[in-house]
Amino acid sequence: METHVVDHPLAAALLTTMRDERSDNATFRTALRQLTHMLVYEATRDAAIDTFEVRTPVAVTEGTRLARPPLLVPVLRAGLGMVEKASSLIPQSRVGFVGMARDEETHQPVPYMESLPDDLSQTPVYVLDPMLATGGSMVHTIELLVGRGAAEVTAICVVAAPEGVAALEASGLPVRLVAASIDDGLNENAFIVPGLGDAGDRQFGPR
Numbered sequence: 001m002e003t004h005v006v007d008h009p010l011a012a013a014l015l016t017t018m019r020d021e022r023s024d025n026a027t028f029r030t031a032l033r034q035l036t037h038m039l040v041y042e043a044t045r046d047a048a049i050d051t052f053e054v055r056t057p058v059a060v061t062e063g064t065r066l067a068r069p070p071l072l073v074p075v076l077r078a079g080l081g082m083v084e085k086a087s088s089l090i091p092q093s094r095v096g097f098v099g100m101a102r103d104e105e106t107h108q109p110v111p112y113m114e115s116l117p118d119d120l121s122q123t124p125v126y127v128l129d130p131m132l133a134t135g136g137s138m139v140h141t142i143e144l145l146v147g148r149g150a151a152e153v154t155a156i157c158v159v160a161a162p163e164g165v166a167a168l169e170a171s172g173l174p175v176r177l178v179a180a181s182i183d184d185g186l187n188e189n190a191f192i193v194p195g196l197g198d199a200g201d202r203q204f205g206p207r
């Protein structure tokens with residue numbers, strides 16, 4: 001699986017703000033939005049473009065736009081904090097939604113919402129979720145997408161655990177990963193270490 005870790009001092013500083021337990025909900029959300037800008041920027045680096053003529057005040061020149069704008073899929077709740085920035089960077093993108101919450105005992109994802117286009121066979125999909133821990137939520141989400149024909153999925157995460165990366169790889173699903181960090185691993189509660197805690201709670205408060 002293609003994995004791209006965004007290694008940049010500005011991304012690292014924003015991630016530090018998100019990791020810091022003293023950051024309040026608003027500070028955390030702002031850093032997540034700004035970091036999403038960098039992650040989406042990197043995720044689109046090799047995207048196919050169309051060219052067309054554009055007239056400047058001085059001359060006619062060649063303009064470009066994304067040939068196939070992706071469908072953005074935030075995984076609720078935590079992915080919600082990434083979607084506004086991603087869609088403002090790619091204004092032609094559409095947005096689908098998946099809602100999933102891990103069972104605290106089993107750590108298995110429990111889906112509670114799905115709102116996606118029927119046919120994704122021609123559409124690249126960017127799944128937005130800050131956390132890839134065991135990988136269960138991401139694998140389940142991508143299975144929903146592949147069930148609708150998706151053949152090109154990018155998982156855009158802030159922090160990934162090696163266990164989650166391995167699970168994505170083992171799934172054989174058509175996915176590449178863009179992340180700001182691959183952390184050390186998971187603790188006994190399947191939380192990422194050092195991580196940043198519960199990305200949903202840190203944006204919106206406890207469920």
Ligand SMILES: O=P(O)(O)OC[C@H]1O[C@H](OP(=O)(O)OP(=O)(O)O)[C@H](O)[C@@H]1O
Binds near residue numbers: 075
């Ligand atoms: O890789 P996994 O082990 O599946 O864990 C990752 C999932 O856990 C978090 O969501 P959570 O279940 O806490 O829901 P929330 O966003 O509503 O807080 C996170 O946003 C991922 O969706």
Ligand SMILES: O=c1cc[nH]c(=O)[nH]1
Binds near residue numbers: 197
């Ligand atoms: O560390 C973790 C693991 C799963 N979900 C989170 O929000 N954080």
Ligand SMILES: [Mg+2]
Binds near residue numbers: 199200201
């Ligand atoms: Mg959570």
